[in-house]
Each structure stands twice: as C-alpha cells, then as structure tokens.
Amino acid sequence: MFIYCTATTLNGYLATPEHSLDWLLSIPAEGVTPGGFSYAALVMGSHTYEWVLAQENLLAQPEKWAGLYGDKPVFVFSSRDLPISAGADVRVLRGPVAEHLNTIRQAAGEGNVWLQGGGELVGQFLDAGALDEIILDVAPAALATGAPLLPREVLWPRLRLLEARQSGEFARLRWRVERLG
Numbered sequence: 236m237f238i239y240c241t242a243t244t245l246n247g248y249l250a251t252p253e254h255s256l257d258w259l260l261s262i263p264a265e266g267v268t269p270g271g272f273s274y275a276a277l278v279m280g281s282h283t284y285e286w287v288l289a290q291e292n293l294l295a296q297p298e299k300w301a302g303l304y305g306d307k308p309v310f311v312f313s314s315r316d317l318p319i320s321a322g323a324d325v326r327v328l329r330g331p332v333a334e335h336l337n338t339i340r341q342a343a344g345e346g347n348v349w350l351q352g353g354g355e356l357v358g359q360f361l362d363a364g365a366l367d368e369i370i371l372d373v374a375p376a377a378l379a380t381g382a383p384l385l386p387r388e389v390l391w392p393r394l395r396l397l398e399a400r401q402s403g404e405f406a407r408l409r410w411r412v413e414r415l416g
C-alpha cells in the first residue's frame with residue numbers, strides 16, 4: 236500500500252513558505268504514539284529531503300542516516316542532482332510518477348511505501364491511482380500560508396474514516412482512499 240503519513244497544521248499546511256517546521260518542533264512530543272504502520276520504502280520530494288539533510292547534518296555525519304532510515308530505499312523526486320549522504324540508499328527520480336510506480340513497488344516488495352510529502356508530490360501519486368491511506372497527526376497550530384497538505388479535490392465517499400484518536404497534543408486521523416472505477 237501507498238500510505239501518506241505526515242504531521243499537519245489544523246488548517247492543512249506542512250511547513251511555512253520558507254520550509255520551516257519550527258511550528259511543529261515547538262509542540263511537546265509527550266504522549267505521542269508512533270506511526271502504527273510498517274514500511275519497506277520511502278518517497279519524498281526534494282524540499283523534504285533537503286530539510287532532513289540540513290536538520291540532521293547528514294552530509295557531514297552520514298552515520299546518522301541508518302538511525303533514521305535503516306537500509307530502506309528512499310526515493311526522492313527532483314529535477315536536480317542532489318547531494319547524497321554517504322552510504323545512503325537514495326534514488327533520485329524525475330518525471331511522471333506513473334512511470335516509476337513499478338520501480339517503487341519492486342523495491343518495497345510485500346511492504347508498504349511511506350509517502351512523506353510534500354503535498355503536491357503526494358497529489359501526483361493520487362492522480363496516478365497510487366494512494367491507499369492517509370494518516371495525519373493534526374497539530375494544535377495554524378499557519379496563515381505555506382506548503383499545502385494535499386492540493387487536490389478528493390470528496391466523500393472516496394475517503395473512509397478508519398481511526399480518530401488523541402496522540403499527546405495531536406489528533407491522529409486515518410482514512411482509506413478508495414480507488415476510482
């Protein structure tokens with residue numbers, strides 16, 4: 236399954252326009268329960284990847300990569316040549332998502348694929364019929380503008396609620412995404 240799991244502001248932003256996550260990192264993590272799903276491969280856009288590289292100083296300290304991602308393949312969508320943390324299994328993809336689905340599915344085998352965002356990239360997976368679940372940690376915060384959670388029109392009954400519960404200061408919500416046709 237392709238699972239989009241992310242934290243979001245209550246009004247549907249992932250980050251500020253400058254890609255800052257300070258609004259998220261300032262919220263205490265006590266009582267927050269972890270993801271609740273297993274995954275065998277990850278997908279992210281270039282800004283998300285570059286944020287993690289910088290935040291964790293992964294180019295200077297590549298040994299930290301395994302602590303974050305283990306040896307799981309990480310697919311990064313970008314039109315640019317991106318720096319890669321030494322020893323990391325990072326595969327840069329570009330162009331239509333549909334053309335890369337087989338590659339990603341093969342890398343994940345029987346496992347799930349964690350779509351980390353941003354929203355426009357996940358929207359492309361939705362467009363390609365490759366979005367099965369959305370798991371959100373909705374934060375007690377709003378931003379006036381920023382990187383959108385999912386800039387697409389997706390109406391009920393395509394989304395079916397599977398879970399809604401408290402997770403520390405966050406609200407954990409989970410929906411199944413029904414395939415079209």
Ligand SMILES: NC(=O)c1ccc[n+]([C@@H]2O[C@H](COP(=O)([O-])OP(=O)(O)OC[C@H]3O[C@@H](n4cnc5c(N)ncnc54)[C@H](OP(=O)(O)O)[C@@H]3O)[C@@H](O)[C@H]2O)c1
Binds near residue numbers: 286
């Ligand atoms: N709140 C959270 O937990 C959370 C989770 C995820 C992300 N974030 C943050 O949210 C923000 C997301 O920002 P975003 O939506 O602008 O970023 P993004 O999805 O991380 O990156 C967008 C970039 O992905 C590349 N891309 C997307 N589709 C592509 C395609 N089909 N082919 C080639 N390249 C493609 C392009 O990169 P190039 O410009 O390199 O070509 C595009 O500029 C980031 O700041 C990230 O750190 C927050």
